[in-house]
Amino acid sequence: MSSVSMPQVAGNGLEPGFRGVICASFGAAGDTAEQQSDSQPKLDLHFEAATPQTLSELRSVLGSSSVGVRLFLSGPTADIRAAAAVAAECGLHQEEMTLLSEEAAPRAIYCPHCHSTTPTFQPAGSEVPCQGCGTALVTTDHFSRRMGAYLGYAARVEEAS
Amino acid sequence: MTVAALPISPHPAVDGGLQLEVTNVSPQTDSIVSITLADPSFRKLPSYVPGSHLVVQYGEEGVNAYSLTGSGNAPSEYAISVLRVEDGAGGSRAMHRLAVGDRVYVSRPRSAFAPASTATHHLLVAAGIGITPVLSHARAAAERGTTSSLIYVYRPGSGAHVDEARELLGSALTECSNRDSFQEVLTEQLTKQGVGTHLYVCGPNAFMDSVLDQARAAGWAEARLHSEAFGAAELDEGEPFTVNLVRSGLTLDVPAGVSLLETLEKAGKTIPNMCRKGICGECVLPVLRGTPQHRDLYLTEQEKAGNTTMMCCVSRSEDPEMELDL
Missing domain, CATH: 3.40.50.80 (Nucleotide-binding domain of ferredoxin-NADP reductase (FNR) module)
Known part of the structure; x- marks a missing residue:
């Protein structure tokens, strides 16, 4: 591709x-x-x-x-x-x-908690609230071709545990 | 029933493999026999990926690879079908002499012709004894609920596994007995497959080349094409050349008609190898300097152009001298 x-x-x-x-x-x-x-x-x-x-x-x-x-x-x-x-x-x-x-368009961030995607203009490493479940997601550069989106993960998850 | 003594020691290609007993021998045609192997104490055998082959030792030193014809899912026996080749190295004739109760050393199944997991349909194309790995694919597809169709070319009266293929595939099987009818069917099939179809072909090299070229011409991306070679064309003896083994500090002359692999073995080097025909990829060597004359079927065009690796069983040197990392 x-x-x-x-x-x-x-x-x-x-x-x-x-x-x-x-x-x-x-x-x-x-x-x-x-x-x-x-x-x-x-x-x-x-x-x-x-x-x-x-x-x-x-x-x-x-x-x-x-x-x-x-x-x-x-x-x-x-x-x-x-x-x-x-x-x-x-x-x-x-x-x-x-x-x-x-590329000027927003990037899709995939939420592994509720499987929805959230568009954002923020660069990798920022935090965005997930549109689906509200989890604060840290955006990454990790792109999944299958999901068509960048992986997000719950912010401060290590601190919580 | 004759019980043949096992060869004294297993060949390196079957080392770490299995010792199996012949449990059934049944002729498919005048020149093709199906042989079933099982564990002598009835243990389950390792599962295998559809399209896999088994390396079977014959005599003291010979090994041959044969496609497994089952689906590979939790097998209690391994089945292979062997075409007798009168002027071959003797492996197929030895296989045809096997009788129920004989023991053989075999490798674990090796996968080199796997189905694509993303395929929505498998288009299988076989000529002659090339039916064997493709039958494995058809069985596995049926078990897994994926669809497959098969174009099978064989000379009337000399087709192996025809009844099984008919039963397994029904109307998805097209049998062809000559080149013209095959050509017509192939052209039609290549242009009407849904976008998720993958193509698998096994047969003589010239047959496979022709099928693959036609698929490419019909717009099939390389990633959709899969082939399994079972016989390498006879190669000419090649030009003599000199090889420098940089790490060993050795310089060896490779005469015309003698392979690099044989030369290295004579010099006491142990090079992992199996088919010795440029098919299996076992004897790959790193090249430091020089341009290999690639004659194998294993490396991709890209890898061949890189000139950093070569198959020492069949490939030689374009230059009078080359250096290997050995």
């Missing part, structure tokens, strides 16, 4: 042999996922955000596609990472996805 910062557009995602491209953009990133796929079939999807509804739409599109397809995702990091996690669950391989991420 290649991950490039905006506004650069990846040109290396389409190795020979691919059979069709799905371009999914999130938020305002509308046109950035435009990929020239010449004669190959191409499907453009645009979503406001990665919500359970839009992700399930993506899931059903992937569920009806075949091996040989490539996926381009563009938009805020948290959204495209959530979409990449869904694609991996569907069986798409990392090397078949290209991510174009807007």
Whole structure:
């Protein structure tokens, strides 16, 4: 999986042999996922955000596609990472996805206590209250591709014990 | 019933392995026999990953690897199927002489053709005796509730495990008896698999190369492709070269027609090795200087380009001289 910062557009995602491209953009990133796929079939999807509804739409599109397809995702990091996690669950391989991420967008912090994610602009090492359970979470640089989020952990947990 | 005496000592490749007894021998075809091995005191055998193989010792010094055909889940016996190769090194002929009650030294099962845990479907492709590891995959998939389909190419009358494959896979089995019908089926299957499918192929090298190349051309990412080599092509004898063993301070000449591994062994070096055909990856050596002429099937293209490791059983040197960290 290649991950490039905006506004650069990846040109290396389409190795020979691919059979069709799905371009999914999130938020305002509308046109950035435009990929020239010449004669190959191409499907453009645009979503406001990665919500359970839009992700399930993506899931059903992937569920009806075949091996040989490539996926381009563009938009805020948290959204495209959530979409990449869904694609991996569907069986798409990392090397078949290209991510174009807007890094200025908030990062998703995963709460291991209630399994919800909380967006934040704070850098790693800061504290944010979890949207799901209110636990004060310390943010980290530890990123999970499966969760599509950075791991958070309960602040001052050592002191409490 | 004849009880053959065990060889005097186990070969290094089966050392630390098991001593098993032949409990059943049944011919599959004119040239393929299925052999079942079990613990003489009926102990459970180690489980194995689908697609694993067993190294079996024959005679005093010979070892061969054979794919296990079971699912690998809590086995009470190990089953292998052996094709008799008349002009081989003698291993398959020795296997065909085995009778119920004979004892053999075998390794623990070794996994080199594992199913991908993230696969949503397994597309299995086998030619001839290549059915053996793929049958293991089909059985394991059925037990674990994943789906699999199999394209099996064999000459009419010489297919092993055909009935089992039919029973196991039903309509998910496509049998082909010639190249043209196989080509048609393969092309169709390669273009209609759901995105979570992984491909597993076993058969002669040229067959596997052709299947893998066609999959790549149809857009299959490398990570979806799995293959199990069972026979290496005959290699030419190569150019002579000199090897410097830096840590031992030794310089050895490797003549044409003699492998680096044989040269090192003659010089008293013990190099772990097993297949001696560039398949198993056992005899890897670190290269300090020089460009290896890679002739193995084990290292990835990336590893070969790095020129920091080589398989000394088949690979040689591009240059007149090379240095090894040995």
